[in-house]
Amino acid sequence: MSDDLLELATRALRETSEAPNPRAGATRARLLASAERQTARRRGWTLRALLLGAGLLASGTAMAAHVAGGVPELLRALTPSWVQPAAQRTHKPAHKPARPLHAPASNRVLPAPAPPASAAPPSVTPMEPSAAQLDASSAPRHASERAHSPRKPRAKRTERAARAPRVESSPDAMGKAAPATPTESVAAPRPVERPSIAPELALFRHAERLHRAKSPDALSAWDAYLKLAPNGALAPEARYNRALCLVRMQRYDEARAALTPFAAATPGAYRQREARALLEHLPR
């Protein structure tokens, strides 16, 4: 009896839930009002985040510029020296102290270093490297080499200066030529380029219009979309609609080949049932 009761109750629940609900319209209105509030709230948060970010950026830039001694100095300080042309690098301000790259030589186990002739005090700015420095700095500096080489307060800057002629004459790591003009060196960073999906969408819409109009050009339009975006977001729809075009054009063998992957998918997959039905009814 409990089996009957369960079956009866299950059927009753199924059938009573089919009855139309007079509250459907009220739910729709409530949904749209909630969605509108949600969108407005999200836009408000986005605007607030943008304003906050802009404010932080502006105040941070102003502070950094103040510390650096003005905006041009700040920009020069931010630009890597290998980007700056040689002429700019000679005009370093005298008051800017040199910062050693590594720990002072006294902290390392080194032979007693003899300060080289080119190790000038911070107030002097010798930017033209000697031939000896060029030879010494052109080889890659591994940790072991660095440990055994004399430490100079301005080693980093002179190294970069020494390497600059070599870098300028060859492409940088990205395979592009280093900028030669001052304006290029202070240019804003290139934004990350993401591939646009606008061409893909345009092709899809074009093919869809032709398909709805049952145009004979629909097939080639679907082919064009699939050539551009074989793994695009709408590739399954495109492939299925292409199969339908083949059916309309009575190219049944090709249609069968195109429909078979859909029909062979797991039950419930996209167009699985429709593809199976079509395959059963296609003329031999």
Next chain:
Amino acid sequence: MDGSVERSLQMTVPLESHALGPSAREGLAAGDLDALARLYEQHHEAVRRFARRFVGEETAEDLVHDTFLSLPRALGRWNGTGSLRTFLIGIALNHARHHVRAAARKRAAMQRFAAEPPGPAQSPQDALDQRQLSELLLRAMDTLSFDHRSAFVLCDVEERPAAEVAELLGIPEATVRTRLFHARQKLRTALQRRGAR
């Protein structure tokens, strides 16, 4: 070509029926209320049916509302394969966790404050009409865990194939059958107990 093939051909081109076209998807992501309203018109009956079967009348409308409200954001997780309607049922299932408890509390409260106490046991076919049977089953379902309830409603009430339910719930088919078996056993026991009060 015979009529059945033609009818199949006519089913597919409108993207907004089973799939979701790029224009509708863009509209939803941008907060286009018209796009949301159109999708509601197309799918609210199916979602409401599921909601009434899963949580009952008490909170079905809330579940429908929450399902469609979260659709624009949930679309980011959808890979576009399968039916949009099935995807909506999946969203409703996720939201149902929060509504099942509320609905069960309401039903329990309604029963406590009911005007007349339930009568003595009678033959189900004689005493109980459709609505009462549904209420009885919903109260029995309140004793099930969420997992057992999901398996029972999707398999027995909604009559979906086990493979589809497995995909919806993200579990193996064998697990669906096991949960269904246990759900039916518990429901039989609960119905017997309630029917005898």
